[in-house]
Amino acid sequence: MKSIKSQSKLSRHVLTATKNAESLIIQTLDKSPDVRTLKKLHSRIISDPNLHSDTSLAIKLMRAYAARGKPEVTRKIFDRISQRNNVICNVMIRSYVNNHFYRDAILMYKSMLASGIMSDHYTLPCVLKACSASDDLRFGLQIHCPAVKKGLDLTLFTGNGLVAMYGKCGNLEDAKRVLDEMPCRDIVSWNSMVAGYAQNGRFDEALEVCKEMESLGVKPNPGTMASLSPAVTNTSKENVMFMKKIFLGMSKEELVAWNVMIAVYANNSMSTEAVDLYLQMETNGTEPDAITIASVLPACGDLSAVSLGKQIHEYVEMRGLKPNLSIENALIDMYAKCGCLVEARKVFDEMQIKDVISWTSMMSAYGRSGKGQEAIELFSKMQDLGLAPDSIAFVSILSACSHAGLLSEGRNYYRLMTEEYKIVPRLEHYTCMVDLLGRAGRLDEAYTHIKQMPMEPNDRVWGALLSACHVYNNMDIGVVAADHLFQLAPQQSGYYVLLSNIYAKAGRWKDVTLIRSIMKGRGIKKIPGVSNVELQDQVHTFLAGDRSHPQSEEIYEELESLLGKMKEAGYVPKTDTALHDVEEEDKENHLVVHSEKLAIVFAIINSKPGILIRVTKNLRVCEDCHVAIKFISKIAEREIIVRDTNRYHHFENGICSCGDYW
DNA sequence: TTAGGGTTAG
Numbered sequence: 253m254k255s256i257k258s259q260s261k262l263s264r265h266v267l268t269a270t271k272n273a274e275s276l277i278i279q280t281l282d283k284s285p286d287v288r289t290l291k292k293l294h295s296r297i298i299s300d301p302n303l304h305s306d307t308s309l310a311i312k313l314m315r316a317y318a319a320r321g322k323p324e325v326t327r328k329i330f331d332r333i334s335q336r337n338n339v340i341c342n343v344m345i346r347s348y349v350n351n352h353f354y355r356d357a358i359l360m361y362k363s364m365l366a367s368g369i370m371s372d373h374y375t376l377p378c379v380l381k382a383c384s385a386s387d388d389l390r391f392g393l394q395i396h397c398p399a400v401k402k403g404l405d406l407t408l409f410t411g412n413g414l415v416a417m418y419g420k421c422g423n424l425e426d427a428k429r430v431l432d433e434m435p436c437r438d439i440v441s442w443n444s445m446v447a448g449y450a451q452n453g454r455f456d457e458a459l460e461v462c463k464e465m466e467s468l469g470v471k472p473n474p475g476t477m478a479s480l481s482p483a484v485t486n487t488s489k490e491n492v493m494f495m496k497k498i499f500l501g502m503s504k505e506e507l508v509a510w511n512v513m514i515a516v517y518a519n520n521s522m523s524t525e526a527v528d529l530y531l532q533m534e535t536n537g538t539e540p541d542a543i544t545i546a547s548v549l550p551a552c553g554d555l556s557a558v559s560l561g562k563q564i565h566e567y568v569e570m571r572g573l574k575p576n577l578s579i580e581n582a583l584i585d586m587y588a589k590c591g592c593l594v595e596a597r598k599v600f601d602e603m604q605i606k607d608v609i610s611w612t613s614m615m616s617a618y619g620r621s622g623k624g625q626e627a628i629e630l631f632s633k634m635q636d637l638g639l640a641p642d643s644i645a646f647v648s649i650l651s652a653c654s655h656a657g658l659l660s661e662g663r664n665y666y667r668l669m670t671e672e673y674k675i676v677p678r679l680e681h682y683t684c685m686v687d688l689l690g691r692a693g694r695l696d697e698a699y700t701h702i703k704q705m706p707m708e709p710n711d712r713v714w715g716a717l718l719s720a721c722h723v724y725n726n727m728d729i730g731v732v733a734a735d736h737l738f739q740l741a742p743q744q745s746g747y748y749v750l751l752s753n754i755y756a757k758a759g760r761w762k763d764v765t766l767i768r769s770i771m772k773g774r775g776i777k778k779i780p781g782v783s784n785v786e787l788q789d790q791v792h793t794f795l796a797g798d799r800s801h802p803q804s805e806e807i808y809e810e811l812e813s814l815l816g817k818m819k820e821a822g823y824v825p826k827t828d829t830a831l832h833d834v835e836e837e838d839k840e841n842h843l844v845v846h847s848e849k850l851a852i853v854f855a856i857i858n859s860k861p862g863i864l865i866r867v868t869k870n871l872r873v874c875e876d877c878h879v880a881i882k883f884i885s886k887i888a889e890r891e892i893i894v895r896d897t898n899r900y901h902h903f904e905n906g907i908c909s910c911g912d913y914w
Numbered sequence: 915t916t917a918g919g920g921t922t923a924g
Contacts, residue, residue: 307916307917308916308917309917310917311916311917311918312917315917315918337917338918339916339917339918340917340918341918342917342918342919343917343918345918346918346919372918373919374918374919375918375919376919377919377920378918378919378920380920381919381920381921408920409919409920410919410920411920412920412921413919413920413921415920415921416920416921419921438920439921440920440921440922441920441921442921443921443922444920444921444922445921446921446922447921447922450922473922474922474923475921475922475923476921476922477922477923478921478922478923479921479922479923480922481922481923482922482923507923508922508923509923511923511924512922512923513923514923515923515924516923518924519924542924543923543924544923544924545924546923546924547923547924549924550924578924579924582924
């Protein structure tokens, strides 16, 4: 009797000890521990038979491993559980889905049914997610039937899953039918429908759904904005404004709302707005995350906002957001667009994992700076590593060759692409080839290349030909190219200016006047040249002939004195590129005040000797400015980087990185 | 009888 009593006392004691250990483990597991901690807990559980047989503990452990990206460990735990039920299977399926192992999720579901375990209202939403994520409409349809039989299609979560699955797979009518028949819906139901239309590029219908839900008193949330966003790239101003309206009506605590709105701006060439909103977000105290960063960096690059770009880079390091492919690729691109090749290369070299996009970004960084050889080296290294170049990688290497005048190399890459990699050339590749041949002076060949295109050439293709005609003073082909351009892009003033310059060089002033009257008749204005220069985090803007700057007088005085020194050193203004039909001296005056010259002189006055000057221009640098800046770089002893609409010129000690080839 | 759930942004 006595011994039985003490035995039960002992077992009670063991029981409470186990209970305590269990609750401690559960507490830790609920805090999403890292893999090391998880392994410790795991072995502790295995070593204790009482804990080991506890399925609810096993489930928590399974989820924790899956949350740390280890579904294979989750699976091992699952396999060791002998008494399986639907909950355990559901957790396993979910672990796969959360880690993008959709096929495994579906297989798991099948084997669950095969072993006689019933699916329930927890199983189906999850399997439906696996179907929609892997675009598996066939299996999705197979799930719909049993769902109907059990009446689950009318429940909230399964209904939402069905709407999302049909929407993602492009069966929008079925998605709408399910949504309409659902007896109770929530914001996720509506958002799923919105996402379906948006993912299939049907913005108007997505908007209709937004209006319908609003009329039923359901207010859009950040998820609605996120759902809409696939349809809001390169879209109309109205659509962007619609997004802005939703955004303004939303709580500013929501990170997703900020992220989507920034991305919408960035994806619609509204870089200034994207950057402004990012700064507002900072002021608002909302912490940016990896997605914010990946959206705002391209906008920084677009605006050549290096100092903001650098600040964001520092933030990335501080928050430990690296390694992250999207962010690192975006950093390379941002630095490249700002002309900071060294910084771009540093990010590139420090990457632990690089994909084709990383290599392509770095190659085009070199390409735009005229460093064709460096781009070629990277291309070979990428191939050596077994990474197959894709269509865009070829665009990048072809344009690098063209910017560096590497004609035969470019031809070889074109052959490699079409013959070995069997990549069908797209418009972009044709543009590159026409550009490559044209810059090398092979105008007839370039023209023949266009005539052989299997698709209709666009304005960029003809534009490449026209600018080559401009460089090589070829009026015959130039007129043909211009004819097409006036049809394809009648509002683009640049093409009229190019043709008119071709005429001007040939002294055909009557034709110049004719072009000008055509432009006038069509209401086309020449885009004024604008240059930006960054000084102490502030961007200063100059127009051609600008006298509005507070330091204007000083700038013009300095320019005058610089011009004297330049002429002494042998500078002769290249007046033949000026569009105007005026006397020589007047033409010279026109050229002197091109915006990039003003911006550079301003930077010289206001920065310490030796500081690098970075200018961004909205048009191509003209020949005269190019010569002049070479002289300035030597006389003022400054490195000057000028970014124009399609490349970089890095001037140093009287030489430009483009080797006068652009 | 307690475990487990849906949409979405680069």
